[in-house]
Amino acid sequence: MTTKIIFGSNKLGNIRNEQLQATLVKFKLGTLLSAKKTEQGAMGQTMFIISTKGEFVFKGNPLYKGQLEEEKYFIEQLRQRTEVPVPIPYLIDDSTDIFGWKYALMPLLKGKHLTDSTLQHTMNTKDKCSIAQSIADALFAFHQWKVEDFGELDTHTLKITPFKTGYYQWLFDRILFWLEDARKYSKVTHDDLQWTKNLLEDSKEAFQRITSPTFVMGDFKPGNFLVQQKESSWSISGVFDFTNSFFGDPVSDLVKMLTYYLDNNEKVVAKHLVDAYFDKLTNKVDSITRLKVHMLHQKVLDWGNAKATKTVTWYDELPFYHWAGEYTQAMEDLFR
Known part of the structure; x- marks a missing residue:
């Protein structure tokens, strides 16, 4: 799937705070403090989340079946094989009870974009x-x-x-x-x-x-x-x-x-x-x-x-x- 040209995405749509809180509860990541959609995410799949346990990136509404699992695999392999910082742990909720689709949570990495x-x-x-x-x-x-x-x-x-x-x-x-x-x-x-x-x-x-x-x-x-x-x-x-x-x-x-x-x-x-x-x-x-x-x-x-x-x-x-x-x-x- 990764080599196909994707011109559009499903995007996140409207996400409610109570839904985000439910995801934090599932992974024992504290209480939601704030959330906002990312500016850099061209596919509209990501949000920044700040909780009492830290800062995270939320990624959901996969473009294709297996997208999140595939990304998790690559990230875990690169973590083992290199010293390049990648967002790990990459947590996936296999159920769809909160949003109607799968999502992933990962730590927000430190630093700035080159275009900052x-x-x-x-x-x-x-x-x-x-x-x-x-x-x-x-x-x-x-x-x-x-x-x-x-x-x-x-x-x-x-x-x-x-x-x-x-x-x-x-x-x-x-x-x-x-x-x-x-x-x-x-x-x-x-x-x-x-x-x-x-x-x-x-x-x-x-x-x-x-x-x-x-x-x-x-x-x-x-x-x-x-x-x-x-x-x-x-x-x-x-x-x-x-x-x-x-x-x-x-x-x-x-x-x-x-x-x-x-x-x-x-x-x-x-x-x-x-x-x-x-x-x-x-x-x-x-x-x-x-x-x-x-x-x-x-x-x-x-x-x-x-x-x-x-x-x-x-x-x-x-x-x-x-x-x-x-x-x-x-x-x-x-x-x-």
């Missing part, structure tokens, strides 16, 4: 590079969880279901499918399709040479992690939201943060991130080639979503291959 306004006004380039270093370290730690098969987690058996066509074919087909889908909402020309197919074909051998798939968070972005400053350096103080996690090419986890840095004119920080991560790798050439494809994948999704929802009007007249090409070329430029 106070951080943005006080951080200098050295601070931002320190955070980029900690991102590289956290992702590399995640990627030490190596498996035998490319695929996604079966939410019933908690075992990996391999991609039927193989990893690179699954990825290539996915990119072409969503580019074709974007034709419903925007102009996608023969040149756009040919440019995309050429880039995929040129990278095929690099993907075929991947010998060890790893855990991939799938959605490592500013809204899904927290940072803290300790003396003169920064560290990741929490990572959460593993709804999009699967087992594939680890370098794909860099794409959303590189996009964030490039879109905010922070090329120095973006370069620090790739240098910090790629210095740990042995086969850099193949990884750079694959990184371009993962950036293309993200740009196809971004283009289709933006055109379908009409939420942005950037580059109305610019061809897709030109717009996306600026990002894929930027991947090469960061290594010069």
